[in-house]
Amino acid sequence: MKSPIDFYFDFSSPYGYLAAEQIETLGMRVGREINWHPILLGAIFKVTGGQPLTSHAFKGDYSLMDFKRSAAYYGIPYNPPKTFPIATQNSCRAVLWMHQKNPAHAKTLALELYRAFFRDDRDIGKFDVIADLASTLGYDESEITAASQSDEIKAQLKTEVEAAIAKKVFGSPYFIVDGEPFWGADRLPMMEKWLTEGAWKY
Amino acid sequence: MKSPIDFYFDFSSPYGYLAAEQIETLGMRVGREINWHPILLGAIFKVTGGQPLTSHAFKGDYSLMDFKRSAAYYGIPYNPPKTFPIATQNSCRAVLWMHQKNPAHAKTLALELYRAFFRDDRDIGKFDVIADLASTLGYDESEITAASQSDEIKAQLKTEVEAAIAKKVFGSPYFIVDGEPFWGADRLPMMEKWLTEGAWKY
Numbered sequence: 283m284k285s286p287i288d289f290y291f292d293f294s295s296p297y298g299y300l301a302a303e304q305i306e307t308l309g310m311r312v313g314r315e316i317n318w319h320p321i322l323l324g325a326i327f328k329v330t331g332g333q334p335l336t337s338h339a340f341k342g343d344y345s346l347m348d349f350k351r352s353a354a355y356y357g358i359p360y361n362p363p364k365t366f367p368i369a370t371q372n373s374c375r376a377v378l379w380m381h382q383k384n385p386a387h388a389k390t391l392a393l394e395l396y397r398a399f400f401r402d403d404r405d406i407g408k409f410d411v412i413a414d415l416a417s418t419l420g421y422d423e424s425e426i427t428a429a430s431q432s433d434e435i436k437a438q439l440k441t442e443v444e445a446a447i448a449k450k451v452f453g454s455p456y457f458i459v460d461g462e463p464f465w466g467a468d469r470l471p472m473m474e475k476w477l478t479e480g481a482w483k484y
Numbered sequence: 485m486k487s488p489i490d491f492y493f494d495f496s497s498p499y500g501y502l503a504a505e506q507i508e509t510l511g512m513r514v515g516r517e518i519n520w521h522p523i524l525l526g527a528i529f530k531v532t533g534g535q536p537l538t539s540h541a542f543k544g545d546y547s548l549m550d551f552k553r554s555a556a557y558y559g560i561p562y563n564p565p566k567t568f569p570i571a572t573q574n575s576c577r578a579v580l581w582m583h584q585k586n587p588a589h590a591k592t593l594a595l596e597l598y599r600a601f602f603r604d605d606r607d608i609g610k611f612d613v614i615a616d617l618a619s620t621l622g623y624d625e626s627e628i629t630a631a632s633q634s635d636e637i638k639a640q641l642k643t644e645v646e647a648a649i650a651k652k653v654f655g656s657p658y659f660i661v662d663g664e665p666f667w668g669a670d671r672l673p674m675m676e677k678w679l680t681e682g683a684w685k686y
Contacts, residue, residue, distance in 0.1 A: 330541040339532040340654035344667060347686075354686040355674055452542035465546060468670045472557055484549075484556040 285460055286315035287473075290446055291392075292323040292454040293370035293406060294334075296349040296360070299396040301455035301467040303358045306389070308470060312477040314459065318389050320374040321446045322439070323454055330452050334367055352467070359401045368399075368407045371439060375430040376412045378438050380421070387419050394418075488517035489661040489675075492648055493594075494525040495572035495608060496536075497656035498551040498562070501598040503669040504657070505560045508591070510672060514679040516661065520591050522576040523648045524641070525656055532654050536569055554669070561603045570601075570609045573641060577632040578614045580640050582623070589621050596620075 289305050291298035302318075309316040327333060335345040346362070353360030373395045381388035394415045398404040404411045409430070413423035429435065449458060457464040457473055462481070464473040476482070491507050493500035504520075511518045529535060537547040548564070555562030575597045583590035596617045600606040606613045611632070615625035631637065651660060659666040659675055664683070666675040678684070 330543070332540065332543070338534065338654070340652045341532070341534070341667075343652070344654065344665060347665075348667075350686040351684075352674075354684050355677070450542045450545070452540070452546065463546060463549075465543075465550075466670075468668075471673075472554075475557070482553075482556050484552040 284314055286317045287457055287459040288317050288319060288449075290319045290321050290451045290454065290456040290458075292321055293373045293392075293395055293399065294367035295323065295454035296400060297352070297467040298454040299360075299400045300352060300356055300358055301457075301470065302393055302396050304356065304467070304470060305455075305457075308474055312474060314477065316389075318377070318392050319442060319446065320370075320377050320392060320439075321443050321451065321454070322371060322374060325443045326447055326452060329447055332452060336366070356467075359397075361401055361403055363399055363403045365405065368405060370407055372409055372430065373406045373412060374439050374442075375435045376409075376416065376426055378442065379426065379430045379432075379435050380416065380419075383421075387421075390419060391416060486516055487662055488519045489659055490519045490521060490651075492521045492523050492653045492656065492658040492660075494523055494656040495575045495594075495597055495601065496569035497525065498602060499554070499669040500656040501562075501602045502554060502558055502560055503659075503672065504595055504598050506558065506669070506672060507657075507659075510676055514676060516679065518591075520579070520594050521644060521648065522572075522579050522594060523645050523653065523656070524573060524576065527645045528649055528654060531649055534654060538568070558669075561599075563603050563605055565601055565605050567607065570607060572609055574611055574632065575608045575614060576641050576644075577637045578611075578618065578628055580644065581628060581632045581634075581637050582618065582621075585623075589623075592621060593618060 287305070287309060289301070291302060305316050336342040350360055350362065377388050377392045377395070380391050395406045395412065398411060398415060399406045406412060409427045413427050416426045417423050453465050455467055459473065459477065462476065489507070489511060491503070493504060507518050538544040552562055552564065579590050579594045582593050597608045597614065600613060600617060601608045608614060611629045615629050618628045619625050655667050657669055661675065661679065664678065
């Protein structure tokens with residue numbers, strides 16, 4: 283059994299969304315499971331000194347353009363959210379809670395959260411939106427809302443973010459497979475070559 | 485006649501080197517001339533607040549690894565310079581001076597400067613190294629050394645950097661073609677698709 287691809291992403295990351303739309307299909311092609319890890323880049327940036335892409339002079343405007351252009355390049359629907367970035371800890375927590383119930387559902391919820399934000403411009407920081415998406419998977423809206431805010435889940439998200447920091451994850455999307463890190467949706471072709479043709483020396 | 489691809493690069497940029505090794509061949513495939521623009525990212529960062537990749541926590545170590553891995557991915561020889569980054573205004577000025585004499589030679593010199601730095605670990609900030617490379621193109625070593633430090637050439641480099649800033653160039657490599665910007669060696673496939681299959685809407 284080959285080891286899985288660890289996929290780290292922030293729900294406010296457009297390139298994370300573009301990767302989320304592609305990574306399971308890539309995993310099937312290369313015969314690897316994907317472990318989805320929702321993280322909070324804001325918490326990571328406190329450690330690394332990083333800043334959101336869109337806060338940079340010149341690079342910010344370029345990025346807002348490149349999000350749209352890249353989505354069209356990949357053939358993925360993309361509609362820039364009016365409010366961006368947003369706080370996403372509630373989305374992370376809901377996915378972590380659902381993972382305890384059903385890991386496959388947790389991935390579906392994560393992808394649907396991304397689509398709700400970057401395609402339908404819904405505020406996925408709000409529990410009514412999260413619960414609405416969860417309900418289509420058969421979950422009780424008030425249960426997921428309450429359970430996702432439990433001390434246990436809050437602590438788990440903190441642990442997940444700390445674990446990502448320990449692995450030196452500094453951006454979104456970020457992938458680690460067989461100990462090899464790949465940062466960015468634009469590194470997917472390189473990662474796929476790495477996994478299909480074998481690791482090259484460097 | 486199709487308009488050229490403007491190629492902006494800093495001689496201390498490994499991804500700029502990886503692009504320099506590929507861009508003329510790409511230009512031939514898509515039927516576009518390449519205009520090479522050596523620039524100083526340090527001067528641009530004073531305007532944008534940007535910082536060298538390798539100065540970032542986590543991202544710095546990742547980048548040092550990714551330079552090597554990407555070079556091997558593209559099949560380009562790469563040997564990390566012991567001193568990095570270095571001051572590169574002398575290299576820029578020599579290329580600008582040579583462009584006045586012979587634009588084709590200026591491109592060759594630029595590529596040879598990149599190879600001297602990232603393959604042979606020579607300090608291309610020094611005029612003895614620059615003059616040595618220029619001499620293989622038939623130029624007099626003392627002439628290029630003196631002429632590259634003229635007030636005229638110094639002013640020209642300043643003008644070139646200001647022109648890049650006016651076009652919102654914020655990194656290296658950076659490409660502009662038909663008004664469309666592409667940042668990074670990893671955007672070359674996207675730029676090529678843009679130029680061969682036609683601009684897509686986004």
